[in-house]
Amino acid sequence: MEKKKITRRLIIDTAHTLIHETQKSEISLSKIATALHITHAAIYKHFENKKDLWIAVCADWFETYIINHIDINDDDYEDKQQWLHDYLWAFVNAKKSAYHTNRLMFDLNTHYVEKDPFILQEILKPCFIRIQQKMGYDDSNLYKPEVILSAFSTFTLPMFKDTWNQTDYELRFEMTWDLIKFNV
Known part of the structure; x- marks a missing residue:
């Protein structure tokens, strides 16, 4: 299985997918990380904080x-x-x-x-x-x-x-x- 390169775009797309799948507007960063098979901290390489991620998603x-x-x-x-x-x-x-x-x-x-x-x-x-x-x-x-x-x-x-x-x-x-x- 080829590992996907983690990008801002991939994280945003994953957040959208999880929102759609769970029908919840707030998804934890841990859930996004799990879906991407990365650590929670890896998200912070692309986003300053949780708010920064959600603003990008919005x-x-x-x-x-x-x-x-x-x-x-x-x-x-x-x-x-x-x-x-x-x-x-x-x-x-x-x-x-x-x-x-x-x-x-x-x-x-x-x-x-x-x-x-x-x-x-x-x-x-x-x-x-x-x-x-x-x-x-x-x-x-x-x-x-x-x-x-x-x-x-x-x-x-x-x-x-x-x-x-x-x-x-x-x-x-x-x-x-x-x-x-x-x-x-």
Whole structure:
């Protein structure tokens, strides 16, 4: 049996697998180590601490199930404002879908990422950059894209998840869009 090279990617994938198999959002580092046939201490060669590992797992989940599910082709748009509207709509619906399809990871993400604005800001950076580039905003900072996404926080922050299935969801989104569209 060939021994696998232990990498950050393999540890993150193993954590995802164990979460799925056990249906628990918190897996001990010992369980991950056992699954990989390594020592508990070997994980610390790749992650500073347990929190660092779980942030990496959450960031990977966020990228895979939210950012990568924002399914719009930038090249299909000449109207930047329409692109931004559709991008934001795709983003909030990807977040809603991620909540409905994997609540364990959503809860883990809430615990480790959504409660820490600096970690959340880092995880959202690809979204900020995409908005900034498509809209042609000043690239010396990411303030404008961050403010735009912040305006839609009721559609993305976990504390509002119980409102995401209300019949007025799209109406509330469009009302929020109406408030910002002339300033984008």
